[in-house]
Amino acid sequence: xxxxxxxxxxxxxxxxxxxxxxxxxxxxxxxxxxxxxxxxxxxxxxxxxxxxxxxxxxxxxxxxxxxxxxxxxxxxxxxxxxxxxxxxxxxxxxxxxxxxxxxxxxxxxxxxxxxxxxxxxxxxxxxxxxxxxxxxxxxxxxxxxxxxxxxxxxxxxxxxxxxxxxxxxxxxxxxxxxxxxxxxxxxxxxxxxxxxxxxxxxxxxxxxxxxxxxxxxxxxxxxxxxxxxxxxxxxxxxxxxxxxxxxxxxxxxxxxxxxxxxxxxxxxxxxxxxxxxxxxxxxxxxxxxxxxxxxxxxxxxxxxxxxxxxxxxxxxxxxxxxxxxxxxxxxxxxxxxxxxxxxxxxxxxxxxxxxxxxxxxxxxxxxxxxxxxxxxxxxxxxxxxxxxxxxxxxxxxxxxxxxxxxxxx
Amino acid sequence: xxxxxxxxxxxxxxxxxxxxxxxxxxxxxxxxxxxxxxxxxxxxxxxxxxxxxxxxxxxxxxxxxxxxxxxxxxxxxxxxxxxxxxxxxxxxxxxxxxxxxxxxxxxxxxxxxxxxxxxxxxxxxxxxxxxxxxxxxxxxxxxxxxxx
Numbered sequence: 307x308x309x310x311x312x313x314x315x316x317x318x319x320x321x322x323x324x325x326x327x328x329x330x331x332x333x334x335x336x337x338x339x340x341x342x343x344x345x346x347x348x349x350x351x352x353x354x355x356x357x358x359x360x361x362x363x364x365x366x367x368x369x370x371x372x373x374x375x376x377x378x379x380x381x382x383x384x385x386x387x388x389x390x391x392x393x394x395x396x397x398x399x400x401x402x403x404x405x406x407x408x409x410x411x412x413x414x415x416x417x418x419x420x421x422x423x424x425x426x427x428x429x430x431x432x433x434x435x436x437x438x439x440x441x442x443x444x445x446x447x448x449x450x451x452x453x454x455x456x457x458x459x460x461x462x463x464x465x466x467x468x469x470x471x472x473x474x475x476x477x478x479x480x481x482x483x484x485x486x487x488x489x490x491x492x493x494x495x496x497x498x499x500x501x502x503x504x505x506x507x508x509x510x511x512x513x514x515x516x517x518x519x520x521x522x523x524x525x526x527x528x529x530x531x532x533x534x535x536x537x538x539x540x541x542x543x544x545x546x547x548x549x550x551x552x553x554x555x556x557x558x559x560x561x562x563x564x565x566x567x568x569x570x571x572x573x574x575x576x577x578x579x580x581x582x583x584x585x586x587x588x589x590x591x592x593x594x595x596x597x598x599x600x601x602x603x604x605x606x607x608x609x610x611x612x613x614x615x616x617x618x619x620x621x622x623x624x625x626x627x628x629x630x631x632x633x634x635x636x637x638x639x640x641x642x643x644x645x646x647x648x649x650x651x652x653x654x655x656x657x658x659x660x661x662x663x664x665x666x667x668x669x670x671x672x673x674x675x676x677x678x679x680x681x682x683x684x685x686x687x688x689x690x691x692x693x694x695x696x697x698x699x700x701x702x703x704x705x706x707x708x709x710x711x712x713x714x715x
Numbered sequence: 716x717x718x719x720x721x722x723x724x725x726x727x728x729x730x731x732x733x734x735x736x737x738x739x740x741x742x743x744x745x746x747x748x749x750x751x752x753x754x755x756x757x758x759x760x761x762x763x764x765x766x767x768x769x770x771x772x773x774x775x776x777x778x779x780x781x782x783x784x785x786x787x788x789x790x791x792x793x794x795x796x797x798x799x800x801x802x803x804x805x806x807x808x809x810x811x812x813x814x815x816x817x818x819x820x821x822x823x824x825x826x827x828x829x830x831x832x833x834x835x836x837x838x839x840x841x842x843x844x845x846x847x848x849x850x851x852x853x854x855x856x857x858x859x860x861x862x863x
Contacts, residue, residue: 646738648785650760651729654842658722667761674761680783681761709729 308601308609310692316341316597317690327660330698335480335508335639335686336664337530340590344533347593348586355589358582360559374585377592378575384595385506385525386516387542394548394575395588398539399507400430402526403474405541405578406503407434409551410524411472414501417443420470422500424449424457425676426479429669431505431526435474449475451676455482455631462491466498473500477509477520481668481684482631483614483639485513492522501547507531511688512610512637514603517542529587534594538587541578548574555580598689606689610638613687613696620700626712627703630677638687641668644703647710649683655706661698727838728845729786736832737786742779742796749779753859757851759844762788766855768799775799775807780852787836787845792852794832804860811853818846 314320317339322329331339357367359374375390382390396402411434415421421435425448439446447468450461457475466473473495477488488509492502502522509515511532517525524547529538553560553571557580562570571577598606617640621627626645644652649665656663664684667674674680685699707713749767756763762784769777778796782789795814799807814833817824818840824830825837839849 650762650785650845650848651787654728654845655725658725665760671761680763709725710734 307612307692308605308689310609310690310695313601314690314692316343318342318345320690324660324662325658328698330659330661330695332685332687332691332695332699333662333664334511334688334691335531335668335684337536338511338533338688339690340533340535341594341597343597344535344590344593348535348590351586351589356585359585360576370585374583374588377588380592380595381527381540381588382542384515384599385510385527385542386518388518389545391574392543392545392548394541394543394578395583396526396539396541397537397584398528398530399505399526400528402524402539402541403431403503403505404434405554406524406526406543407438409554409578410501410547411435411438412441413550413552415439415442415444415471419444420447420465420468421445422447422449422462422465422468422470422473422495424462424475425451426455426457426482426484426670426673427474427476428480428505428507429671430507431474431476431503432672435472444471448672451673454633455479455484455677456635457484457486457491462494466494466500469498470495470500472503474503474505476505476507477515478512478637478639479631479670479673480508480639481670481673481682482641483636483686484632485509485635485637488522489520492520496521506542508637508639511598512603513607523547529591529594532591532594533597534591535584535587537584538591540591545574548578551578553580554578557581559583601689607637609689610687610691611636613691613693614638614640616693617685617687617696617699620696621703624700624703624707626707630682638691639684640686641682641684643679643682644707645710645712647706647712649681651710652683652703652706655709656699656702659698659702659705661702663699724838724841728842730835730838732832732835733786733790736790736793740780740782740789740793742777742793743781744779745781746777746779751859751862753855753862755851755855755858757784757788757847759847760785762848762851764788764792764852764855766792766796766852766859768856768859770804770860773803773805775802775804778856780855782852784851785845785848787839787848788851791833791836791849794836795852795856798831798833799856807856808860811857814853815850818849 357370510527560580653665751768764782
């Protein structure tokens with residue numbers, strides 16, 4: 307396992323106390339804390355390089371543009387994108403998925419067509435497809451899950467019999483931590499001619515991702531879930547698909563020539579980056595990639611999976627605790643309930659010990675309905691979490707149990 | 716970490732009376748022939764309440780609810796439906812105002828006997844993110860009587 311205490315020293319926020327206790331941050335599937343290297347990169351950009359990109363003829367603006375484009379190349383390398391111009395900077399995964407639905411989807415899905423999603427998709431990889439299908443009169447087919455929280459491959463096969471235009475799924479489930487066989491799903495979907503959209507919000511920070519190996523068509527990621535600033539993220543796509551797609555937002559930067567009543571558009575990726583982009587976010591994202599690569603994604607994945615296993619072992623020893631999701635093929639996300647204690651109450655009690663977890667439906671209401679729970683409590687780990695954090699979680703849970711009259715096992 | 720002594724703040728929040736209403740909610744279910752009905756959710760945590768009232772003239776004869784949520788929202792709903800029985804609507808709205816004041820730390824409201832068992836929820840005011848939970852049924856009440 308990684309030396310979490312040493313890594314923690316790189317994260318200023320993690321030094322602070324919460325309610326008189328050491329801050330134990332276990333809500334990394336929601337967002338992550340930022341290392342000094344990322345904070346410094348953002349501050350340094352504003353101190354030395356800030357100007358509007360792709361416009362100015364002066365040296366400062368050229369340096370800003372270079373920093374922005376270098377960040378694009380860095381992100382492209384990080385996920386082995388098909389080409390740097392296949393990386394469109396967005397506000398995050400949500401905007402990236404909306405871009406695919408709003409541009410590719412609108413151009414390619416017609417009345418009577420089918421779009422396939424799964425019952426474990428985050429609302430951001432579900433609602434844009436609902437909107438598209440409602441607009442086009444298309445059918446949205448949701449693939450069911452197995453009892454242990456995996457995509458049901460036989461139902462996936464049945465859904466593909468409809469020869470969908472688009473198949474969308476998450477690489478890693480934000481609510482259960484399930485790691486889906488993404489390359490296999492993509493191969494099956496391609497065999498029936500569908501375009502494959504992968505929600506990479508929970509995989510990019512935690513796994514070694516190679517989009518060319520996955521062989522998807524679109525891959526969405528969020529910077530803030532991988533140590534970078536909020537509002538940074540990207541859509542990674544096959545360049546030929548982006549070339550053929552209509553623009554998403556109109557404005558500056560995305561145009562080539564503009565007349566009174568029409569315009570021609572810039573080449574990719576700029577065609578999809580209307581307006582002044584989030585350059586600080588891109589620069590911060592590049593610094594985050596450097597930080598993660600220096601440690602190594604394989605080691606990070608190994609660390610988190612080991613930590614999740616320790617957590618599952620400890621939590622299931624507490625009488626009344628139920629852990630959801632598969633036993634293996636899972637990332638560092640542990641979703642659980644404790645007897646009849648509502649997850650929101652659990653979160654409040656843990657907070658008094660400085661332990662931050664998420665309680666709720668995790669933007670996955672269809673999944674919660676299938677689990678037959680209104681909500682779960684969720685602890686999610688990252689490279690700066692250690693066994694001491696798991697101990698704090700378990701200790702505080704026992705306290706929650708005591709308040710609600712549960713006897714510790 | 717010392718897990719033997721729960722924080723005093725937490726013991727105040729999770730009093731036995733609150734847990735009792737959470738586990739054995741009063742007036743849970745639907746009314747036959749309600750005159751007022753409102754559904755509210757707290758999108759933050761997914762707490763849900765369907766509140767139904769039978770108002771006769773200006774008096775709430777009966778209030779029942781169907782809800783899913785945390786101990787605070789469910790206990791608040793259970794206690795509220797008990798308190799509302801046979802209360803004139805203006806008095807019910809005044810109680811909603813007292814309850815809101817108590818949630819925002821008004822100590823006089825927390826001593827106001829007219830709130831009955833609900834005073835057990837005074838500790839919620841120390842947990843700002845949970846105030847919405849305690850007020851969800853009360854907001855449903857206000858919506859229900861004002862929408863008619």
